[in-house]
Amino acid sequence: MSEKALAYLKENRDQLLQKLNDFLSIPSVSTNSENKQDIDEAADFIVTYLNEIGFDEVEKQATGGHPLIYAAYNQAGADAPTVLFYGHYDVQPVDPIDQWDSDPFQPEVRDGRLYARGSSDDKGQVFMHLAVFEAFMKTEGKLPLNVKVCIEGEEEIGSENLYEVLHDKKDQFNADFAVISDSGMVAKNQPTILYGLKGFTGIEINVSGPDHDLHSGMYGGAIRNPIMALNHILASMKNEAEVITVEGFYDDVEPLTDEERKLIAAVQGEDYLESTGAPDTASEKGFTAKEHTMARPTFEINGMYGGYQGEGTKTIIPSTATAKITCRLVPGQDPEKIQLLLEDHVNKVAPTGVTVEVKKEKLSAKAYKVEPNHPLIEKAAQSYTKAFGKETVYVRMGGSIPVVEWIEAIYNIPIVLLGFGTPDDRLHSPNESFPLDSFDKGMETLVYYWNEVTEK
Numbered sequence: 001m002s003e004k005a006l007a008y009l010k011e012n013r014d015q016l017l018q019k020l021n022d023f024l025s026i027p028s029v030s031t032n033s034e035n036k037q038d039i040d041e042a043a044d045f046i047v048t049y050l051n052e053i054g055f056d057e058v059e060k061q062a063t064g065g066h067p068l069i070y071a072a073y074n075q076a077g078a079d080a081p082t083v084l085f086y087g088h089y090d091v092q093p094v095d096p097i098d099q100w101d102s103d104p105f106q107p108e109v110r111d112g113r114l115y116a117r118g119s120s121d122d123k124g125q126v127f128m129h130l131a132v133f134e135a136f137m138k139t140e141g142k143l144p145l146n147v148k149v150c151i152e153g154e155e156e157i158g159s160e161n162l163y164e165v166l167h168d169k170k171d172q173f174n175a176d177f178a179v180i181s182d183s184g185m186v187a188k189n190q191p192t193i194l195y196g197l198k199g200f201t202g203i204e205i206n207v208s209g210p211d212h213d214l215h216s217g218m219y220g221g222a223i224r225n226p227i228m229a230l231n232h233i234l235a236s237m238k239n240e241a242e243v244i245t246v247e248g249f250y251d252d253v254e255p256l257t258d259e260e261r262k263l264i265a266a267v268q269g270e271d272y273l274e275s276t277g278a279p280d281t282a283s284e285k286g287f288t289a290k291e292h293t294m295a296r297p298t299f300e301i302n303g304m305y306g307g308y309q310g311e312g313t314k315t316i317i318p319s320t321a322t323a324k325i326t327c328r329l330v331p332g333q334d335p336e337k338i339q340l341l342l343e344d345h346v347n348k349v350a351p352t353g354v355t356v357e358v359k360k361e362k363l364s365a366k367a368y369k370v371e372p373n374h375p376l377i378e379k380a381a382q383s384y385t386k387a388f389g390k391e392t393v394y395v396r397m398g399g400s401i402p403v404v405e406w407i408e409a410i411y412n413i414p415i416v417l418l419g420f421g422t423p424d425d426r427l428h429s430p431n432e433s434f435p436l437d438s439f440d441k442g443m444e445t446l447v448y449y450w451n452e453v454t455e456k
Helices: 002-011 013-024 033-053 123-140 162-168 226-235 258-265 272-276 289-295 335-349 375-388 402-411 436-452
Strands: 057-061 068-073 082-088 108-110 113-115 146-152 177-180 192-197 199-208 298-305 320-329 355-360 393-397 415-417 433-435
Touching: 002 013, 002 123, 002 436, 013 033, 013 113, 013 123, 013 436, 033 057, 033 068, 033 123, 082 123, 082 402, 113 436, 123 436, 162 402, 177 402, 192 375, 192 415, 199 226, 199 335, 226 298, 226 320, 226 335, 258 289, 258 393, 289 393, 320 335, 335 355, 375 415, 375 436, 402 415, 433 436
Parallel strands: 082 146, 082 177, 177 415, 192 393
Antiparallel strands: 057 068, 068 146, 108 113, 113 433, 199 320, 199 355, 298 320
């Protein structure tokens, strides 16, 4: 069954790549209201393609925001497993546009990479699944398993309406397991099983002092500076050893086992210094950079502002200061509890002379982890290795995908993260791209995998 589908993908590669280019040419930026028509066009593209493939049911479902695409193929029989495939068709804004080497919505191939916004995140990877479904239907007249499709248009704005849809339409979307391709590999052409994701939460700290900016000569020494007060608070939350000093922060952290440390050590992936340009790594005491990134919680200041920002000097005591903080969490940690611990710490160490307010981030997610030796994971690893010709490595990722937690919580099914991106794809940045090697070998992996999961 695999050989015919693989041959179809190879023989029709140019037409499939052109179809992907048509998809990428639609500026489906979910954050901008002026792109609403483009969002609808991208959703309609998927609806049309799913109908062309031959899915039994295809629906463009209204939500409180951008439409969600549901489709189902039910002809594989009651004995065949049912997979829920999730992806998203919306993309990030392109700013700053002057840093792109080509038009972000005019796809262009350079040096074996397809450059366009959404080429990796996530239109390119969504399209690969649809193309593989097409290959099976065109050559065999059927898919090897039952399939349900969930492709949303709000992932880049926090999937604001997805949880409600998945919860309220549980019977419609229910499946035996889920597959998501919205992630990547540790290096180009290095097949990678992602068996864990970090959770996510955050807060914003607002410090207020005088009701207006003050002359620093007249009031310095009498009125507390809100920026200095904020710095005092922030400096008390993590030390130079990269250890988070908020009381109770680590209480529920699931320990990193010796076996997992061996898995992480075996990964020959990204060179952090080369890819970031940083002068050195900085990780939690007792853990390597890879261990900290993949499997230990983090605390980061994402932005900090207050006072004069212009050229030269303005001698003031500013009236306000703000810091935005996010934490990536590991299994065992509850996002809401972490927010409360952060808030308690801030209130405990806040100096006198200022008013401190803590705002909690609305979007949070728990960490996710599946056992690396789960049969569905082992079959995914075998399929990767067969397509890429390299042994598959196992990693946990520092990023967060909230839909993973929601699917696990609502459906209680295994989730397989089959990603084909690379560290060089420049997600959310100018010159986003996707390797054509990943496009070709990724589809080959999917062909093998859909056949593997149907075998007893």
